[in-house]
Amino acid sequence: MDQTERKHQIVEACKASINDKIAVISEDLNRLRDSASTSYDNEANNQWEGNEDEMMNDVGDLQSHLDYLVETAGLFNRVDFGKEYDTVEPGAVVITDQRNFLVGVAGEFKCEGEDFIGIVAAAPIYAEMKDRKSGETFSMNQVTYTIQEIF
Numbered sequence: 001m002d003q004t005e006r007k008h009q010i011v012e013a014c015k016a017s018i019n020d021k022i023a024v025i026s027e028d029l030n031r032l033r034d035s036a037s038t039s040y041d042n043e044a045n046n047q048w049e050g051n052e053d054e055m056m057n058d059v060g061d062l063q064s065h066l067d068y069l070v071e072t073a074g075l076f077n078r079v080d081f082g083k084e085y086d087t088v089e090p091g092a093v094v095i096t097d098q099r100n101f102l103v104g105v106a107g108e109f110k111c112e113g114e115d116f117i118g119i120v121a122a123a124p125i126y127a128e129m130k131d132r133k134s135g136e137t138f139s140m141n142q143v144t145y146t147i148q149e150i151f
Helices: 003-041 047-078 124-129
Strands: 093-096 100-103 107-111 114-119 137-140 143-150
Touching (some): 003 100, 003 107, 003 114, 100 124, 124 137
Parallel strands (some): 100 114
Antiparallel strands (some): 093 100, 093 143, 107 114, 137 143
């Protein structure tokens, strides 16, 4: 498989991971809201008052996480992953001797059994690897990475 096909697979795996996470969080949020409204409507359920604050906190937490994922999906759509890169910049896949990165979107995902970490341009590790080429090194948190491939 050439780099263009491999990159397409990696980008699609990232996109699928984001969409799957959005679907799961949305389902959890809907179930929690349904449960809250069922508990509230059921006057015989004396536990509602004790659990109301906890359930509302859970709803708020899930909503915040969902908002973050939706924002991540929007960011994903603004990055040009279709271009081939020879330096580290947003849109590049960076394979190192330590980890694999997709620059332009945050989150962890797998592609064909390989682990990838999505990073955004604001991430400290991106500042260390920015504009580097294959064969060059960078360090973060006392770990030195050697870039093996960029595409």
